[in-house]
Amino acid sequence: NAGVTQTPKFQVLKTGQSMTLQCAQDMNHEYMSWYRQDPGMGLRLIHYSVGAGITDQGEVPNGYNVSRSTTEDFPLRLLSAAPSQTSVYFCASSYSEAETQYFGPGTRLLVL
Amino acid sequence: QKEVEQDPGPLSVPEGAIVSLNCTYSNSAFQYFMWYRQYSRKGPELLMYTYSSGNKEDGRFTAQVDKSSKYISLFIRDSQPSDSATYLCAMLSNDYKLSFGAGTTVTVRA
Numbered sequence: 001n002a003g004v005t006q007t008p009k010f011q012v013l014k015t016g017q018s019m020t021l022q023c024a025q026d027m028n029h030e031y032m033s034w035y036r037q038d039p040g041m042g043l044r045l046i047h048y049s050v051g052a053g054i055t056d057q058g059e060v061p062n063g064y065n066v067s068r069s070t071t072e073d074f075p076l077r078l079l080s081a082a083p084s085q086t087s088v089y090f091c092a093s094s095y096s097e098a099e100t101q102y103f104g105p106g107t108r109l110l111v112l
Numbered sequence: 113q114k115e116v117e118q119d120p121g122p123l124s125v126p127e128g129a130i131v132s133l134n135c136t137y138s139n140s141a142f143q144y145f146m147w148y149r150q151y152s153r154k155g156p157e158l159l160m161y162t163y164s165s166g167n168k169e170d171g172r173f174t175a176q177v178d179k180s181s182k183y184i185s186l187f188i189r190d191s192q193p194s195d196s197a198t199y200l201c202a203m204l205s206n207d208y209k210l211s212f213g214a215g216t217t218v219t220v221r222a
Contacts, residue, residue, distance in 0.1 A: 004155075040120065040214050041214060042116070042118075042200065042212040042213055042214040042215060043156070043200070043202075043212040044212075045210070090155050090156070092155075097208040098204070098208055100146075100158050100161060101158075101210070102158075103148075103155035103156045103157065104155050105154060105155050106153070106154070106155050
C-alpha cells in the first residue's frame, strides 16, 4: 500500500492564482481531511469528508474548496491564492472520524 | 485561549536522557489522547494513543494522562538521536473533533 499520497511536494504561486492540491489514499478509508500547519499554530482542520459525496468545513475553511467524488481522492482547491495561505498542507485519512488518522507527506505552498 | 497548550521548546538533551513532554487542555469533552511524531519535512505519524487516565507504556515511550488536572505527558526513556523530531499532542472530543498542540521540537545530541 502506498498509504496517503500528496502532490505536488512544493509549489510557488503568485497572489490571485488558483491551484489544486491532490490527495489520494489506497486504504479504503471513508474519512479524509485537510490540515494546514503553521509555526506555533499546530495543525488546523480546513475541510473534511466522511465519505464520497459528503464534505464539511473545519476550523479554517475560507479560501478553500473541496470535493469528494471517489473514496480514494480528496483534492483541495485554492480559488485565489493569498500570502496568508503560505503554509504546509497535510492530507489525512482514517476508517472513520473516530479512528487514528494517517497523514500524507505534505505539500509546501509559498504564495508571493 | 487555545484548547490545547503545548510547551513549544525547543528541547535539547544528551543521548540516553529522559525526555519529558507535556500538554494541558481546557475542554472536558476530550476523551482520547494521542501523541504524534513528525520528522523534519514529513507528515505526522501516530506514536501513542490512550483514552483513560493513568500510564501506557510502549517500549521506551510512556504516555500519561491525568483527566482531573487536564494534563498529558509523554516520556521517552534512553533517548536516541533517532528520536529527534517534533512531537505533537492531539486530543479527540466525544463529538470527534480533533485538536492538536503546536508541537515541541526535540533534539537528542549524540
